[in-house]
Amino acid sequence: MTQSADSRLLLVSGLSGAGKSTALKVLEDLGWEVVDNLPLALLDALIDAPAQRGEAARPVAVGIDSRSRGFRPALLVKRIKELRDTGGRDIQTLFLDCAGAELERRFSETRRRHPMAEDRPAADGIAREREMMESLRRWAEHVVDTTKYTSNDLQQEIRQRFADIGDDEPVLNILSFGFARGLPRNADLVFDMRYLRNPHWDAALRPGTGLDPDVAAYVAADPAYETTVAQIESLLLALLPRYRAEGKSYVTIAFGCTGGRHRSVHVADRVTKTLRTAGHRPTLSHRNLDSAPQDGLEGKPPPASPAPGGSS
Known part of the structure; x- marks a missing residue:
């Protein structure tokens, strides 16, 4: 049986600097309800919250990464499995990956500090985060490597994967x-x-x-x-x-x-x-x-x- 649009839940995660904000913005443009950096403890409450009266049901995209409060990839994977077993949600995971050298270039270009290396070189934080996120990367149904992507390339990729099925709009x-x-x-x-x-x-x-x-x-x-x-x-x-x-x-x-x-x-x-x-x-x-x-x-x-x- 085909599940309705309101049953769709997409967890958007990945390495810092790999394009999560861009992906969430495109999903929002596509009509998804978007929540970024949601504490893991609030995930169940979001899933169970009914649509407000008079509002059209929309699929939900949740941004979760190493900066999210209570983020533990192994625990997140376990919770996704439990939610799938209940059959109430079509849950998928999008993981945005990127080569370390390109991430270092992006952090240097924007002069941002890596969230896992506030007082050390960005390369240290990238390595720590990659190791921590590996279990979630292996679990994800959608893995997009943005190493050679421009912002426009990533936007097209997200639209192609997550626009409504049967929608022939370019x-x-x-x-x-x-x-x-x-x-x-x-x-x-x-x-x-x-x-x-x-x-x-x-x-x-x-x-x-x-x-x-x-x-x-x-x-x-x-x-x-x-x-x-x-x-x-x-x-x-x-x-x-x-x-x-x-x-x-x-x-x-x-x-x-x-x-x-x-x-x-x-x-x-x-x-x-x-x-x-x-x-x-x-x-x-x-x-x-x-x-x-x-x-x-x-x-x-x-x-x-x-x-x-x-x-x-």
Whole structure:
């Protein structure tokens, strides 16, 4: 007998830095109810909690890792076995793995401390955590090695594995990026936002991003903005059903500006919201959002406007 969606429970775990937060965000976009870093003692209470009256039942994804209170992999595996034996839940486990050298690079790049090596090199914490998590890794039905994955690659992998069965909607990804830092791989459609005025050349806006209201307002005030972005949205809303009819599995739509921090970020965020309102389920990522602003990448500043009463 096929179990209903509300009986599905996915435990999401893995090595720190391997992509758990990204996986949980995609599951949330897919309509899953997501709980992160749940203390193990509360797992039973979550499983037994009924849906609130009037709420649609949804599958549940629970993030548990070495930082979770009371985390003991052997005990967790034992509890999963007991819950399966009761037959009340379709319980699966997703384990995100990654090579040690790549994890060290990620921790160094983000300047984060490894949770199991607060006062030691990240390599020590990675080795300790890998040993501790091995029993859970062996138990997991889904093991994804993210060593060579970009954030976008992992998003596609999660969508392919955990989107509703029978749903023939393409895996839809929206991406912002900076042309100065290279074109994204595997983009099906690329829209160039460099025709919009650039907040980088406003000293007050330069440190911000396209997710900040003042930066977004600056971009949206460009006279060409509303007409052109609305036309892009109309084009996408017309194309996506055709891609679906043709059986296309993945669609990646990329919005680029010079540095990838302002114009492309704002437009990608707006278009994602428009597509979600229309019933699509895109995931959104910003490739260069955390990159430092650099005048050398942005080309020449716009010509200064003449002072009032001055010569032209």
